[in-house]
Amino acid sequence: MIEPTHASIMEPQRISVKFAFVPPVNVPHASFILFFHRVIQDKLLPETLIDVADYSHVHNGPSVLLIGHEAHYSIDATNGQIGLKCAVKRGLTGSLDERIRRTFDKTLHLANLLTKHESLAGGIQVNTKSAWFSIEDRLAAPNTDLTFSHVAPVLASVATRYWGSQPVLSRLGTAKETFQVDISGADGSECRAPTRTLRLV
Amino acid sequence: MAFLSKGTAMTHKSWKEVLENATDPALASEIDAFETELLLRKQGRIEEKLFAEVRLRRGAYGQRYDNGKRFDGYKTQDIAFPSGGITKGPSTLWDAPGMQRIKIPFGGLFPDQMDVLADLAEEYSDGILHVTTRQDIQLHYVHIDDTPDLMRRLAAIGITTREACGNSVRNVTACPYSGVCKTESFDVTPYAKALAYFLLGHPDTQDFGRKFKIAFSGCRDEACGLTAMHDIGALAVTREVDGKVLRGFELYVGGGLGAVPYQAKLLSDWVPETELLPISQAVCRVFARLGEKKNRARARLKFVIQKLGIEEFKKVVAEERTKLPVDSRWTSFLADLSAAEETPRRDPSLLTISRRPGEFDIWKKTNVRPQRQAGYSVATITLPLGDLTSSQMRALADLARKYVGDNVRATVEQNIVFRWVPDADLPDLYKDLKALHLADPGAGTIVDITACPGTDTCKLGISSSRGLAAELRRDLAAKSAHLDEHVGNLHIKISGCFNACGQHHIADMGFWGVQRKVGGRTVPHFQVVLGGKFEQNAGSNGLAIGAVPSKNIPAVVSRLSTHYAENRTKGERFQDYIDRTGKAKLRALLDDLITVPDNPNYYSDWGDPRVYSIGDLGMGECAGEVVPLAHFGLASAERQVFEGQLLLDQGQANKAAEKAYQAMLVAAEALTRQVFYDVGNSPDEIVREFKKRLCEETTLFHDPFAGDRFSHYLFKVHGSAFTNMELDAAHRRIEEATLFIEAAHACYARMNLPAAAE
Numbered sequence: 001m002i003e004p005t006h007a008s009i010m011e012p013q014r015i016s017v018k019f020a021f022v023p024p025v026n027v028p029h030a031s032f033i034l035f036f037h038r039v040i041q042d043k044l045l046p047e048t049l050i051d052v053a054d055y056s057h058v059h060n061g062p063s064v065l066l067i068g069h070e071a072h073y074s075i076d077a078t079n080g081q082i083g084l085k086c087a088v089k090r091g092l093t094g095s096l097d098e099r100i101r102r103t104f105d106k107t108l109h110l111a112n113l114l115t116k117h118e119s120l121a122g123g124i125q126v127n128t129k130s131a132w133f134s135i136e137d138r139l140a141a142p143n144t145d146l147t148f149s150h151v152a153p154v155l156a157s158v159a160t161r162y163w164g165s166q167p168v169l170s171r172l173g174t175a176k177e178t179f180q181v182d183i184s185g186a187d188g189s190e191c192r193a194p195t196r197t198l199r200l201v
Numbered sequence: 202m203a204f205l206s207k208g209t210a211m212t213h214k215s216w217k218e219v220l221e222n223a224t225d226p227a228l229a230s231e232i233d234a235f236e237t238e239l240l241l242r243k244q245g246r247i248e249e250k251l252f253a254e255v256r257l258r259r260g261a262y263g264q265r266y267d268n269g270k271r272f273d274g275y276k277t278q279d280i281a282f283p284s285g286g287i288t289k290g291p292s293t294l295w296d297a298p299g300m301q302r303i304k305i306p307f308g309g310l311f312p313d314q315m316d317v318l319a320d321l322a323e324e325y326s327d328g329i330l331h332v333t334t335r336q337d338i339q340l341h342y343v344h345i346d347d348t349p350d351l352m353r354r355l356a357a358i359g360i361t362t363r364e365a366c367g368n369s370v371r372n373v374t375a376c377p378y379s380g381v382c383k384t385e386s387f388d389v390t391p392y393a394k395a396l397a398y399f400l401l402g403h404p405d406t407q408d409f410g411r412k413f414k415i416a417f418s419g420c421r422d423e424a425c426g427l428t429a430m431h432d433i434g435a436l437a438v439t440r441e442v443d444g445k446v447l448r449g450f451e452l453y454v455g456g457g458l459g460a461v462p463y464q465a466k467l468l469s470d471w472v473p474e475t476e477l478l479p480i481s482q483a484v485c486r487v488f489a490r491l492g493e494k495k496n497r498a499r500a501r502l503k504f505v506i507q508k509l510g511i512e513e514f515k516k517v518v519a520e521e522r523t524k525l526p527v528d529s530r531w532t533s534f535l536a537d538l539s540a541a542e543e544t545p546r547r548d549p550s551l552l553t554i555s556r557r558p559g560e561f562d563i564w565k566k567t568n569v570r571p572q573r574q575a576g577y578s579v580a581t582i583t584l585p586l587g588d589l590t591s592s593q594m595r596a597l598a599d600l601a602r603k604y605v606g607d608n609v610r611a612t613v614e615q616n617i618v619f620r621w622v623p624d625a626d627l628p629d630l631y632k633d634l635k636a637l638h639l640a641d642p643g644a645g646t647i648v649d650i651t652a653c654p655g656t657d658t659c660k661l662g663i664s665s666s667r668g669l670a671a672e673l674r675r676d677l678a679a680k681s682a683h684l685d686e687h688v689g690n691l692h693i694k695i696s697g698c699f700n701a702c703g704q705h706h707i708a709d710m711g712f713w714g715v716q717r718k719v720g721g722r723t724v725p726h727f728q729v730v731l732g733g734k735f736e737q738n739a740g741s742n743g744l745a746i747g748a749v750p751s752k753n754i755p756a757v758v759s760r761l762s763t764h765y766a767e768n769r770t771k772g773e774r775f776q777d778y779i780d781r782t783g784k785a786k787l788r789a790l791l792d793d794l795i796t797v798p799d800n801p802n803y804y805s806d807w808g809d810p811r812v813y814s815i816g817d818l819g820m821g822e823c824a825g826e827v828v829p830l831a832h833f834g835l836a837s838a839e840r841q842v843f844e845g846q847l848l849l850d851q852g853q854a855n856k857a858a859e860k861a862y863q864a865m866l867v868a869a870e871a872l873t874r875q876v877f878y879d880v881g882n883s884p885d886e887i888v889r890e891f892k893k894r895l896c897e898e899t900t901l902f903h904d905p906f907a908g909d910r911f912s913h914y915l916f917k918v919h920g921s922a923f924t925n926m927e928l929d930a931a932h933r934r935i936e937e938a939t940l941f942i943e944a945a946h947a948c949y950a951r952m953n954l955p956a957a958a959e
Contacts, residue, residue: 008213014324034810041273048281050266050298053341053657054808055329057585057671059638060592062328067342069282069296072327078592090344136324139216176316176595178323 009150010096013089014136017107018076019191020083022125029056029064032075035119036066044113047071047106071103073110084111084126087136096151100133100158107131108162108193128191132172134180141179145171151179159183162191216350220357228356231363235259236349237840243287243295246843251836253290254828260302260365261348263290263822264341264658267297274811289345290822298342300658301326301351302365306397307375307390307417308336308611314358315598315609323591325351330594332587334651334704335372335414336611337365341658364401366822368409370485373397375417376425377610377618380543381572381579385419386437387448389426391541392477393417395534396435399478400485404882408489408830411500414457415481427613427739429465430456430707432488432502433481440471448474454484454514455506458701462742463503466511468518478531483521491517494829526879543621546606549576550625560642561631568644569627572620580619580630581644585674586652586667587615589639596637604630615651616644647684647691647762648677651704655697655714656806660822662697663815664714664725664751668807670695676755685766691775692735693758695727706742707733709775710758715748716815719797725751725806725813731761731787732779741776746788752803753794764790831949834871838864838942845935854931859923861931861938865915868945869895872902875952888919895948902948911937911944 036052039045048069055062062074063082069090076085086107092099111126133155135141141151148171159167163185170182185191221229235255242252269280282296289295303318310318318338322330325347326340333339343351352362364370373393380388396415400406406413415433418426428434434453439446452472456465472480484502491509493500506514568581582597589597601609601619608620622630634640643649650673653659655666673693681689696703696713705711711730716723726748733743749757769778779787797803806813845860866884869891873880876899880890895902896912903909914937926934 030810033808037274037810040271040278041275048283050280050342051271052809053327054668054671055588057674058329058588058590058593061588061590065327067298067327069280069298072342078590138320138324139214139219176320 009135009140009147011092012096012099012135012137012140013092014087015092015099015103016085016087016132016134016136017103018078018083018085018132019107019111020081020127020130020132022127023082025082025124027120027123031120031123032064035114035117036064036073038117038119039066039110039113045110071106083132084114085132086110096154097158100155101161104131104158104162104191105193108191112193128185129188130167130182130184131191132180133183134178136178138178143171143173143175143177143179147179148181151181155181155183159191162193163189164192165189216353220353223357224353225356225359228361229353231361232349232352232356234837234840235352237844238836239345239349241840241843242289246839247836249288249290249293251828251832253293253822254367255833255836256289256345256348257367257822258364258369259348259352260304260362261343261345262300262302262366263293263660264297264299265656265660265662266817267294267299267660268292269294269297270817272811272814272817277816293822295345298344300654301340301343301348301362302333303338303340303355303360303362304365304372305336305338305360305611306373307379307393308377308613309390309394310609310611310617311358311607312598312601312609314360315594315601317354317358319591319594319598321351321354322594328591329588330591331654332584332589332611332615332617334613334615334653334702336374336377336613337372338611339654341654361401364406366412368411368413370397370400370406370413370415373400373415373417374426374431374613376419376423377612378425378570378579378620379417379419380541381574381577381620382419382423382425383571383573384423385573386439387419388541389417389419389435389437391534391538392435392437392450392474394541395530396478396481399530400481403482403485405482405486405489407833409485410492410494411497413485413488413502422737425613427704427707427735428453428456429737430458430462430704430739431465432457433484434465435472435477438471450474450477452477452480455503455511456739457501457503458704458706458742459501460498460699460701462701462706463507464742466506468511468515474535475532479522479525479528480518482525482528483518486521486525487514487517543608544606545577545608545621545623546602546604547621547623547626549574550623551576552624552627556625556628558628558632558635561628564631564640564642565627567642567646569622571624574621576624577621578624578627580622580627581612582617582619582634582639583641583644583649584616584639585641586650586670589617593637593639597639600630600633600637603633614645614649616649641678643678643681643689645692646681646689647693648674648681649692650674651692651694651708653696653702655695655703656809659697659702661700662714663716664697664727665806665809666695666697666703666712666714668809669712669727669751669754672807673755673758677758685762687769687775688762688766691762691765704739705730705733707735707739708743709733709735710761711743712754713745714751716813717748717750717797722804723813723815724797724803727751727754729754729757729791731784732776734776743779744784746784747791747795749791749794750797750803751806756794757791760790760794761787831871831875834867834874835942835945835949838868838871838938838945840864841867842935842938842942845931845938849928849931849935852928854926854928855923858918858926858931858934861934862915862918862921862923864938865918865941868942869915872945872948872952875949876901884919888915892916901952902944904944904947907944911941914938914941 050067053065064075066073071088172180284295287295331339375393416431436451452468453465454468570579650670652666652670656662691709694708696705712727728745730743734740841864845857848857873891
């Protein structure tokens, strides 16, 4: 009897961005757990955080998760590539452009903390030459060329602001997987959050 | 789902619209109703206690910290959920993530179902699927607002979450080897399936004071079904009469773990297959009628049997059986037992020696079990702590399509099995599993540890059962190549508290979480339980010999297993060794490990660097809320009136008026069932009995001031056709239905006045 919520590719709620770490990663797993606990203890992120989950026993999974209301952050090892993933689950508003930018900002903010935090002793370098982008909503955004044709122009526009020049976008994954795109900076350029775009509160 | 995954057109539809034609209408309607109840709760129009039980019966469970408090290691922080004060149950905030339990009867899964489960974990959860000790799948960190769509996507592939939690019949479990086992009497799968769906939503299972668990086993001596620890345990047996082999069950009742475990007692050594469903139904009715409703700690069936004695209980059940109206479903499934027979994906074949990849034999020794059917085996995929990622689940679905088709099951040891693997395919399957990091050996051995969620996500967890399990698994896996064979075959099971969800009572070495105050510090501990028996369907329960600091448990395992390996007599099993050695001596063996040393490491738990505290324990939901059956009926009536209003707003006068009538009917049924439990389901019967028992023989429904006016709102529309209604008329029907339901509430209050006065 409730009016159904209609899925729209231009208004997704679940967007993820991941930056891989530069190998080798010589930080013990326990240090990541400690780091995420410190993020909660010291309120290092301006959002509602709930708990830390340890999935290190699962291969190529989220490894360590910082559970939040709006987003989960993880030391993600999907596809065997360890990195920082931010999976926004709810609370995104505005245009697709704004939603993507907010997700990038959140990811880059935590990546910045991660590289500098004392608990990790500078052991992490984030590879910002490329990023993995996903919309985790199979209804609004099945992993098809058509979705790509809708999302790519907006994503390219946002990515250009972060990489400084237009990056290369490549659709990844199978039809069963979520819509996902590899974003690679042209000529090895690196992603940097424009200071003015950091709108985390 | 496939049509979406492979779709070429953009959709702007909702899941409800997209799946409309792919879903059983009854299931779809239930989920729509649940979604409306969410809205009503948000508007404060359903009380939180009732809503808690409603969502629990849909499998939507609370999680740790959902009261908005969390100890961060230094202080208790408030978690600022944006929904503010809206709750989804007592002390349970709306926005707090919860756990969604998904019932998988007897653990049976199809590849398409596995795909969707993977998708749901990825989109609504944290990308992890958890297999439980009841063959369910659980997703964690799910927002309540996402649950209706999640349920719709499950319903479209034939899965319901109905009655996965709460005071209801939980997932019916069965031996994962049923049908392919060499020692079983017969395949219990179709019987487990028939009973599961017969009791699902059955009126006789809606008024329990506590949960109710059922298990099936095909063999007496194996562990697989764990029938001795269930409210109903059905053990397959056969009898030969006049040269014909008849199928039946030894039926056990009143088993259960929990704080104080009870071994199930024999109800009957021969329940013919035709009587399985009616006898089970009779047991449920007796439980609903005689089971405790107020004191949750004594509300399981085991306490009814303890109170009555098994002989009296047998008489009461037999008497109840004679009262049951005949139901064709009792036996209709027997006509087509062959429908449950599985079709192998590939032809049988023999394993050839030349094609074995490295370490294959180590895996095969523990993870492969030859089937009764020549040329086939069951392969166990060991899941660490019962967990796997969405990607792994999706890949497993593809492997199932390749090797075994629809023949996949989740197990009570928190693993997944592939049945009907042709023997010649085992090396290739092993290689494919290895590529997914799912080819760990050790299924059913000491490294294959069972653990409940514990402090990770459970509101009642005291110690980190998963953290300890992960540590022991790492430790034992590293030593496994050098472990004594008899030690390797031991079972370890861990619970985060005394409630025994990790089944610690039936392990060789079981542990359950406790805490101790030492030198002003709270220190996580585990009680050490020895002597339980997993085999013989959970044949005996162990006893605790003392609490040991969490950080010393790996040393406990090492010391006990070494002592066992060195001191066991030839052929002596662990339980016999425990009995012979004596608990006093075993306790003395651990004496030095019981003391907490002056070491800060002991003040935190496994896998959690926070200073340990139990200050943020929540209220458990395992028992659900004991909500009288009439409350559900009245709440359902209110929901339907609300839906009628929405239809009216949409200009659908006929449907609105019909909905108003149905709402009154539901309320009338709820009240009538209070005085005449066996009122049928047909509208005519409900109205007849309501009129007779509440309006004529008594005047219970009559309002002190308005008299019988409200009852006539129902009587005048009963039997009417809802066609050509004007909006005004439909509007009046909605108003009348609202008044009728208010009168029903008042009537219910009057009916319960003496009890309330006490």
